[in-house]
Amino acid sequence: MAEASSYPDVLVVGGGVIGTSVLYHLAAAGVRGRLLERDSVCGAASGANAAFIWPQAMKRKLSLEMTLASFEIFPTLAEALGEDVGYQRTGGLLAADSEAQIPILQEYMSAQPGVGLPAELLDGDEARRREPALGPGVPMALYMPLGGKIDPFRLAIGFAQAARRLGATIEAFTPVRGFVVEGGRAGGVLTDRGTIRAGTVIVCAGAWSGEVTRLAGLEVPVIPRQGQMVVTEPAPFKLHHCVKPIKHDQDWELYSQARPRELDYARFGAGQTEDPNLPPGKGMAIQQSGSGAVLLGSTSRFVGFNQRPTESGIHYIVDHAMRILPGLGRLQMVRAWAGLRPFTPDGLPVIGPTSIPGLVLATGHDGGGVGLAPVTGRLVAELVTTGRMSMPLEKLTPERFATAQSAAAERRVR
Numbered sequence: 001m002a003e004a005s006s007y008p009d010v011l012v013v014g015g016g017v018i019g020t021s022v023l024y025h026l027a028a029a030g031v032r033g034r035l036l037e038r039d040s041v042c043g044a045a046s047g048a049n050a051a052f053i054w055p056q057a058m059k060r061k062l063s064l065e066m067t068l069a070s071f072e073i074f075p076t077l078a079e080a081l082g083e084d085v086g087y088q089r090t091g092g093l094l095a096a097d098s099e100a101q102i103p104i105l106q107e108y109m110s111a112q113p114g115v116g117l118p119a120e121l122l123d124g125d126e127a128r129r130r131e132p133a134l135g136p137g138v139p140m141a142l143y144m145p146l147g148g149k150i151d152p153f154r155l156a157i158g159f160a161q162a163a164r165r166l167g168a169t170i171e172a173f174t175p176v177r178g179f180v181v182e183g184g185r186a187g188g189v190l191t192d193r194g195t196i197r198a199g200t201v202i203v204c205a206g207a208w209s210g211e212v213t214r215l216a217g218l219e220v221p222v223i224p225r226q227g228q229m230v231v232t233e234p235a236p237f238k239l240h241h242c243v244k245p246i247k248h249d250q251d252w253e254l255y256s257q258a259r260p261r262e263l264d265y266a267r268f269g270a271g272q273t274e275d276p277n278l279p280p281g282k283g284m285a286i287q288q289s290g291s292g293a294v295l296l297g298s299t300s301r302f303v304g305f306n307q308r309p310t311e312s313g314i315h316y317i318v319d320h321a322m323r324i325l326p327g328l329g330r331l332q333m334v335r336a337w338a339g340l341r342p343f344t345p346d347g348l349p350v351i352g353p354t355s356i357p358g359l360v361l362a363t364g365h366d367g368g369g370v371g372l373a374p375v376t377g378r379l380v381a382e383l384v385t386t387g388r389m390s391m392p393l394e395k396l397t398p399e400r401f402a403t404a405q406s407a408a409a410e411r412r413v414r
Contacts, residue, residue, distance in 0.1 A: 008034040008169070010384060011189060011198040013176050013212060015041040017152060017370050018362055019204035020159035021377030024081070027166035029381045034198065035160075035168065036191065038175035038208075042156035049229070049297070049339055051155075052242050052285040053371040054092050054147040055117070062348060062395060063368065064115070066375050069391070071146060073374040082165075083158035086151030086290065092242045093122075093131055094280075095141040097323035101246050104280050105142045112144075119144045133237045135326040147242050149287045152370050159377070179216040179359070186216065186358035200384060202360045207305070207340035209350075209363035218354055220398055221268050222364045223260070224305055224340035227283075227298035228313040232331040234292030243286040245320045255316045256283055259345075260302040268345040268401050283367070286321050294328065296321045298367075302343075309336040341366045345401075351379060352389075352397035360384070361398050 012023045015037030026033045037043070053074065055067040074087045096105055105121065112119040120143045127141035128134045134141070160170055171193075180188035180195060188197035205212045207224035214220075247256055259265075283300045299313045314336050322328050342364045344350060349372065350364035362380050365372050379389045 007188075007197045007199065008032045009198065010034070010200045010202060011036060011196060012202050012204055013189065014204035014206060014209075014363075015039075015043070015156070015160070015170065015172065016204065016206050017042070017156045017159070017373040018206070018365065018376055019202075020156045020163065021373040022202055022204055022362055022380045023168050023170070023377075024159040024163040024166070025377035025381035026384060027163040027168040029385050031381070031384060033163065033168040034196070035163075035170045036174045036176060036189070036196070037170070037172045038205075040172050041160055041170065042153050049152060049227070049367070049370060051086075051150045051152045051295075051370055052092075052147075052287055053150060054144070054242060054285075055371070062393065063372075065391065066349075067368065067371050068146075070372055070375040071148075073378075074148065074150065077155070077158065077374065081158040081162040083154060083161060085154045085158045087148060088150075089148040090241050090287075091143060091145045092147030092244060093127065093134075093141045093143055094244045094246070095127065095134060095138050095324040096246060097137060099139050101280075102140050104246060105140055108280065109142055117144070117146065131239065131241055131243065133239055133325050133327055134243075135324055137326075138324050143241075149242055150370060151290075155370065155373065159373075176212055176215065181216065181356060184357065186356050200358050200360060202362055202380060202384075204362045206363060206369070207342045209342055209361065213354070213359075213361070216354075216356060216359060218356065218359075218398075219401075220350060220354075220361065220363075221263070221345050221401055222342045222350060223263075223302070225343040225366065226301045226303050226306060226338050226340055227367065228309045228317060228336065228338045229295060229297035230314055230317050230333050230336045231289075231296070232294045232328065233334050235288065235294050235327070235331055237327055238292075239286070239288040239294070243324065244284050245286070245324045246280045247284055247320060255299040255301065255313055257301055259343075263345060265345050284317075284320055286325065293334070294331065296328075299338075300367075305340060307338045307340060309338045313338075341369070349376070349396055350398050350401075351376060351393055352383065352399075354398045355402060 009032040012035040023035045124139045176189045178190035210222040344364040
């Protein structure tokens, strides 16, 4: 018993914003946690995004409810964590670049009251008054106040440092090679540093979560979706909002694939993943960092675990950004990169216990991980400490895929 008492209560696998949030919320609840990260904290998708928090760009129902819950938490995080996480509520502008796109904005605007979200149509002159960097070719924009930005590195490190102060431990460069499963229950993981035991293991490995859970014999359909990003030198102008251009349909399948065609969606109980109420600029975001640099992105492609940006993808991003912000053409592009988002067949996160007792998942947030991190951490801590969550998230359980797979197999037998 003396040896067992030295084990952490919980092992968290993955050191992005989801994993560090889970670790922090567990520590705040008095749970002894230990986080294992195969690389460095915030080294994958969490550090490769535009850090754009916009509830009105989320899927409706569960994802939207969760994002709104997180949106209420963000203003309190700096005080709670004792760290400046760079949060600013800026609101967002979805801008048309031609008269032909005005009906797209009007159609999207008409859907907002039905889901209880505020929005305001602005003519070109009013849009430029509020956001002077917008070009003269912008005839109309849609203003949505529920938007903001955050520094993802500060956020993840803020969660991590606060968790450490509460007694949690973090080990970077410690990849998981397997699981300890005894008596049908997960009781730890295998690493290059040896076996690490714990009462519960929580996988928060982002795009790699499917690979990690496969080590335990589970098939969870979380796959990588690549997004490319560009950052400029500091700009002489200031952006007052997060801004989104509307992607052009003729380029969609080249750079913004909604879903991989080869995936057997019926097998995973997933229908159409695209939500007609999503902004037409979904996936594109432009925001300015505290240094004045402008972040542009992103593409959305299924290329496995390839993290190399492409020249054509970067041109695609810059071209769409310059349609509404022509001043970007005077800036030098200083860096480009690609991150991998955790995509699921039904477009929803995977949060909850698996068929292996003691093994829990918190992953599959796709491009919304930063925005969903605070509420995900809180919900997982509730699950570990009380056995239930304060939001009705039955549709997010990992078992939804296992049930669909069994049903698909039964249909094939018939």
